[in-house]
Amino acid sequence: MNQSRAYFAPRRLGHANLFVGNYERAFEFYNDVVGFNEVYRQPDNMASFVSNGNTYHDLGLTDVRSRYAAPNQAPDIWHLAFEVETEDDLVRGYRQSIDDGLQYSFTADHDAAHSVYLHDPEGNMVEVYADVVRDWWTVRHGIIIKEKPEWVPGVTNVPSKERNYPIDPAIKVVDQAVFHAKKITNVAIVTKDFAAMFRFYRDRVGLKPIVGTEDSPYALLNGTAGHGDFALFRPQPGLKPGMHHVGFQVWDEADLERSLALLPAKGIKVERDVRHAARRCVSIRDPDGLLLQFHVDRDWTPATIATMDVETALYAI
Ligand SMILES: [Fe+2]
Known part of the structure; x- marks a missing residue:
């Protein structure tokens, strides 16, 4: 291979x-x-x-x-x-x-x-x-209730060469919601075999590392139009392999503060509030215990992101 x-x-x-x-x-x-x-x-x-x-x-x-x-x-x-x-x-x-x-x-x-x-x-x-x-x-x-049609890549139809993804779509707001998520931006995974996973996502899936290497405590990889799409972390006590969090961009820091003020009335606790030069980031858990991260970028550049220690990065990338 x-x-x-x-x-x-x-x-x-x-x-x-x-x-x-x-x-x-x-x-x-x-x-x-x-x-x-x-x-x-x-x-x-x-x-x-x-x-x-x-x-x-x-x-x-x-x-x-x-x-x-x-x-x-x-x-x-x-x-x-x-x-x-x-x-x-x-x-x-x-x-x-x-x-x-x-x-x-x-x-x-x-x-x-x-x-x-x-x-x-x-x-x-x-x-x-x-x-x-x-x-x-x-x-x-x-x-939508329907059976999905069979699709055999390259056989069922001639593959389209059109770029059909949304470009600069209008983003709606759910005004009455606690957070105002604009879009999903990232997922972080804890991995036992960090180097193998790093190489898989870089060399097979095709993401580009922007922070970290296969030898570092954590790594952040990007798509070509991405925003820090995918993070890998080594296991540590209390962290089991698998998804650590899913992350969403919100509108701005004032909007994030508005969200924080609404959390107590909903009985929702902030699990982590990170104020780093690269990003402001608040994490909570959903009703099933899945960790959700809401962020606003500050100096979101590889050089500044790389100044995070692993504990900060775990809640901010
Ligand atoms: Fe899917």
């Missing part, structure tokens, strides 16, 4: 899909507290999909009782999804990686996007996808 070929050149983290204890309760929380609108719902999958216009969903909230969940599935991340430029790029990367022996779990036609799914070296599921329509809201809204 070729050891250094990146198959994809992702633009950014497009969404995360979370297994939640109850998808209707989770939607209420992600609407009332996090500040996302529901774009569409799939009752047959027991899932709600939320966004404010950044893309066709920033988060999937999939019930642990969904047919996609394993028996006794606990709340956790199901997959993280990276957006690539075009379907043609997706299919070429997929085919090259298959030729090199990479194995995929499945492929999917989501109407708005075509996707391939594989596992990283520690079993976290990664989706790589390309939007296949520009007006995604025409195919993803309201209640």
Whole structure:
């Protein structure tokens, strides 16, 4: 197997899909507290999909009782999804990686996007996808109950070379919500085999390290249009391997202060409040205990980010 070929050149983290204890309760929380609108719902999958216009969903909230969940599935991340430029790029990367022996779990036609799914070296599921329509809201809204059509990359259809991802979309605000999330920006994972995971996301998925190396305590990797999309941390006492947090950009620091003032009345505790030169960042937990990070960038540059110690970085990148 070729050891250094990146198959994809992702633009950014497009969404995360979370297994939640109850998808209707989770939607209420992600609407009332996090500040996302529901774009569409799939009752047959027991899932709600939320966004404010950044893309066709920033988060999937999939019930642990969904047919996609394993028996006794606990709340956790199901997959993280990276957006690539075009379907043609997706299919070429997929085919090259298959030729090199990479194995995929499945492929999917989501109407708005075509996707391939594989596992990283520690079993976290990664989706790589390309939007296949520009007006995604025409195919993803309201209640959707339908079987997904089969999609065989490069066979079912001639892969499109169009760039269909949203460019500068208008972002809505859920005014009455505690936080005013603009969009998902990042996911952080704690990993046992840091070097192997670093190399997988750099050399196979195609993210670019902007802070850290395979030997450092933590690393931050970017897509080509990204914002610090993906962080890796070594395990430490109290941290189990797997997702550590999912992060969202909010409007500005005054808006973040407004959010903080509303938390006590909701009975929500701040788990960590980081004020670093690179970023202001507040973390809370959702009803299932998943850690959510809300941030406003300050001097968000690799040189300033790299001044964070690992404990700060754990709650700020
Ligand atoms: Fe997905």
